[in-house]
Amino acid sequence: MENTILVKNFLEDTGAIDLQIRLVAGGSGLSREIRIGDINRPGLTLAGFYDFFAYDRIQIFGLGESAYLRQLSDDDKREVLTKFFSFDVLCCVFTHDEEPDSLFLEFADRKGVPVFVTRKDTTRFISSLIYLLNEAFAPTITMHGTFVDVYGIGVLLIGRSGVGKSECALELVERGHRFIADDVVLIKRVDESILMGGGSPLLKHHMEIRGLGIINVKDIFGIRSVRDRKRVELVVILEEWVQNKEYDRLGLEEQTYPILDIDVPSIMVPVRPGRNIPIIVETAALNQRLKKLGIFTARELDRTIQENLMRGKNIK
Amino acid sequence: MTEREVVVKSDAGVHARPAMMIVKEAMKYPCEVKLIKDDVEADCKSIMSVLGLAIVSGSRLVVRASGDGEAKVVEMIVTMIENNFRSHEESSQKN
Numbered sequence: 001m002e003n004t005i006l007v008k009n010f011l012e013d014t015g016a017i018d019l020q021i022r023l024v025a026g027g028s029g030l031s032r033e034i035r036i037g038d039i040n041r042p043g044l045t046l047a048g049f050y051d052f053f054a055y056d057r058i059q060i061f062g063l064g065e066s067a068y069l070r071q072l073s074d075d076d077k078r079e080v081l082t083k084f085f086s087f088d089v090l091c092c093v094f095t096h097d098e099e100p101d102s103l104f105l106e107f108a109d110r111k112g113v114p115v116f117v118t119r120k121d122t123t124r125f126i127s128s129l130i131y132l133l134n135e136a137f138a139p140t141i142t143m144h145g146t147f148v149d150v151y152g153i154g155v156l157l158i159g160r161s162g163v164g165k166s167e168c169a170l171e172l173v174e175r176g177h178r179f180i181a182d183d184v185v186l187i188k189r190v191d192e193s194i195l196m197g198g199g200s201p202l203l204k205h206h207m208e209i210r211g212l213g214i215i216n217v218k219d220i221f222g223i224r225s226v227r228d229r230k231r232v233e234l235v236v237i238l239e240e241w242v243q244n245k246e247y248d249r250l251g252l253e254e255q256t257y258p259i260l261d262i263d264v265p266s267i268m269v270p271v272r273p274g275r276n277i278p279i280i281v282e283t284a285a286l287n288q289r290l291k292k293l294g295i296f297t298a299r300e301l302d303r304t305i306q307e308n309l310m311r312g313k314n315i316k
Numbered sequence: 317m318t319e320r321e322v323v324v325k326s327d328a329g330v331h332a333r334p335a336m337m338i339v340k341e342a343m344k345y346p347c348e349v350k351l352i353k354d355d356v357e358a359d360c361k362s363i364m365s366v367l368g369l370a371i372v373s374g375s376r377l378v379v380r381a382s383g384d385g386e387a388k389v390v391e392m393i394v395t396m397i398e399n400n401f402r403s404h405e406e407s408s409q410k411n
Contacts, residue, residue, distance in 0.1 A: 142356050142357060142358075144362065161362050183363075183368065184358070184364060184368040203364055206364065208362070
C-alpha cells in the first residue's frame with residue numbers, strides 16, 4: 001500500500017509528539033501531499049547552488065538559513081526568493097520561533113506553499129519530524145489475530161478462526177494483562193527490526209466472544225486492561241491438536257514467524273479441550289523475557305547434562 | 317482459489333447484522349474465505365474483521381476463497397451482497 005500524507009496533517013493531532021508548529025502563510029497549499037519521508041536544509045540552495053535541490057521534501061529553515069535571509073538586501077532577497085519559489089517547493093518550516101519576513105510570506109502565499117514556524121530548535125524538530133514521517137511511511141500489514149501485552153511482551157496470537165484466540169486473550173486480561181486488538185491487528189515496521197502493532201481505530205478495544213457477542217474490554221475491565229499499541233515480540237500460533245504431529249518438546253531451536261520481512265520469535269501451541277492455553281502463553285512470554293536477557297533454559301539444561309555426561313565418562 | 321468482485325449497493329453499508337450474515341455463511345464451509353477492500357484483507361469468519369473493513373455503500377469488494385467448497389461460498393456471499401442482504405432476511409423471517 002502506498003502511503004501519502006497531507007501537509008495539513010501536521011497541524012492536526014500528531015499523537016504523542018507535538019511538533020509545536022503554527023501556520024503563518026500558504027494556507028491554500030495545505031492539501032499538498034508529502035510523498036517522501038526525507039527532509040532538506042535549503043542553506044546551499046539559498047546561497048545559489050541549485051543542483052540537487054530536493055524541493056519536493058519538507059524544507060527546514062534553521063537559525064543559519066533565517067540569518068542568511070535577514071542579512072540580504074531587499075533586492076537580493078527578492079532575487080533569491082524568486083528563484084527559490086520558481087520550484088514547486090512542498091512546504092517550509094522555520095525553527096526557533098523565527099518568523100520569516102513579510103516578503104517571504106508574500107511569495108509563499110502567492111505560490112500556495114505552506115510556511116510553518118515551530119518553537120522547537122532545529123535538531124529537536126528534525127528528530128521529531130523524522131520519527132513522525134517514519135511512522136507514516138512505514139510498511140503496514142493487517143493480520144488476523146489477537147494482540148495482548150503479557151508481562152511487557154507484545155504477544156500476537158494467531159490461528160484459524162474458532163481456535164480460541166479471543167477466549168485466550170480474555171483470560172489473559174482477567175489475569176491482569178493488557179488487551180490491544182482482536183481479529184484485526186495493524187502492524188507497522190517502524191524500524192529495520194521493530195514491528196509495532198495496534199488495533200484499527202474503528203474497532204478499538206472491542207472483542208468478539210462466541211456466545212457473548214461483541215464486548216468492550218475497556219468498559220468491562222477498565223482502563224488498566226487495555227493499551228493502544230505495543231511492539232510485536234512473540235508470535236503464538238494456536239492450532240488444533242493433531243494426533244501424531246511432532247510438537248516441540250525441547251525448545252532448543254528458536255522458531256520464528258516472518259512479518260514484513262522481520263523474523264519474530266514464535267511458538268506453536270497445540271490446543272485441545274482442557275489445556276490451559278493462557279498459562280502457556282504467560283510462561284512463553286516470561287521465557288521470552290529470559291531469552292532477551294540471554295538466558296536460554298533449554299540450551300542451559302542441555303549444557304549441564306552434557307557436562308555431567310562428560311564428567312561421568314572421565315571418572316570411568 | 318476462487319474470487320469474484322462485487323460492489324455493495326445497500327444504503328446502510330455492511331453494519332453489524334449484514335456482517336453477521338456474511339460470517340454465518342462463511343462458517344458453513346471449511347475453506348478459508350477472505351473479503352478484500354482496498355488491499356485490506358478481512359477474514360470472513362470473523363465478525364470483527366468484517367466490521368473493521370468499514371464497508372459503505374459503493375465499496376468495491378473481492379470475495380476470495382480457497383479450499384473445500386470455495387466456488388459455492390463465493391457464489392453465496394456475492395449473491396447475498398448483490399441482493400442487499402434482503403433475500404436472506406426474508407427467508408429467515410419466514411422460518
